[in-house]
Amino acid sequence: MASLVSIRTPRRLPKIPGCRLRSLSTDDRSLLARAAAGDASALEILMTRYSARVFRLAYGITRSAADAEEVAQDVFLQIVHKGAGFEGRAALGSWIYRITTNLSLNKRRGKRRELETSLDDLLPTYLPDGHRAGDRAFVLADWSRTPEHELLSGESRRILEAAIDRLPEHYRAVLVLKDVEELSNEEVAQIVGDTIAAVKTRLHRARMALREELTRHLGAGM
Amino acid sequence: MICREAIDVLADYLDGTMPRDLAAELERHLADCAPCRAYLATYRKTRALGASAARVEMPEEMQERLRRFLIDGLRGV
Numbered sequence: 001m002a003s004l005v006s007i008r009t010p011r012r013l014p015k016i017p018g019c020r021l022r023s024l025s026t027d028d029r030s031l032l033a034r035a036a037a038g039d040a041s042a043l044e045i046l047m048t049r050y051s052a053r054v055f056r057l058a059y060g061i062t063r064s065a066a067d068a069e070e071v072a073q074d075v076f077l078q079i080v081h082k083g084a085g086f087e088g089r090a091a092l093g094s095w096i097y098r099i100t101t102n103l104s105l106n107k108r109r110g111k112r113r114e115l116e117t118s119l120d121d122l123l124p125t126y127l128p129d130g131h132r133a134g135d136r137a138f139v140l141a142d143w144s145r146t147p148e149h150e151l152l153s154g155e156s157r158r159i160l161e162a163a164i165d166r167l168p169e170h171y172r173a174v175l176v177l178k179d180v181e182e183l184s185n186e187e188v189a190q191i192v193g194d195t196i197a198a199v200k201t202r203l204h205r206a207r208m209a210l211r212e213e214l215t216r217h218l219g220a221g222m
Numbered sequence: 223m224i225c226r227e228a229i230d231v232l233a234d235y236l237d238g239t240m241p242r243d244l245a246a247e248l249e250r251h252l253a254d255c256a257p258c259r260a261y262l263a264t265y266r267k268t269r270a271l272g273a274s275a276a277r278v279e280m281p282e283e284m285q286e287r288l289r290r291f292l293i294d295g296l297r298g299v
Contacts, residue, residue, distance in 0.1 A: 207233070211264050
């Protein structure tokens with residue numbers, strides 16, 4: 001399927017503050033080279049280590065199990081075909097997350113206007129003096145003491161899922177990398193190829209949009 | 223600090239990456255502002271709920287299909 005390609009010695013990486021994903025290890029390099037040479041056991045080890053993360057991220061961005069499955073297949077094909085040439089300037093996990101993000105966003109191309117809506121209507125509004133605007137009962141609504149299992153079932157679960165579906169895909173990518181995969185802002189920025197400031201803005205807006213949708217549903221009962 | 227500024231920095235506050243003096247200023251605002259306290263509490267809860275709802279694991283049968291797809295590909299089937 002693929003020929004053995006020599007692995008270059010990775011260059012020394014500059015230390016990135018907040019970056020916990022380790023750089024390419026000897027073990028990773030060996031696995032990539034063996035998988036590229038057609039070694040099924042090496043590919044199985046890579047699958048065991050990374051397929052769950054690949055699927056979670058791909059599903060999180062595409063919101064489709066069928067699309068996420070195709071993305072996972074394409075990610076591992078790229079690992080087999082291109083992994084041996086991977087220079088290890090980033091951690092293997094980070095590289096795999098990046099491939100997954102790019103393939104998932106490509107998969108969404110052409111579909112992005114089906115569900116997604118502008119977040120502007122879901123962000124907090126303010127009075128000219130900078131204080132919260134809106135109905136007093138609504139701005140005071142605090143449903144945070146409702147047990148999580150209740151909020152993750154029934155109508156509120158449906159509302160949350162629909163709100164996630166409506167987030168722009170780049171926002172979902174950041175939300176999954178940060179809140180599900182628990183990566184740092186620095187790592188997320190590296191993966192999505194954007195600045196830390198842009199990542200933080202998207203993440204904050206995505207969370208605020210979800211919070212607003214939940215509050216519109218739950219706040220009425222407060 | 224006003225509400226707009228307080229809400230702008232909630233993510234950094236929850237991350238624990240905010241400078242100490244700014245965090246203290248936010249906490250003073252929160253002590254006096256019930257809407258922002260409610261916002262912070264529901265924002266924090268949303269973060270946890272969003273993570274749980276967005277976390278969808280790969281079904282076992284899909285994992286097996288992926289394994290078979292790749293191994294067959296390696297063997298040139």
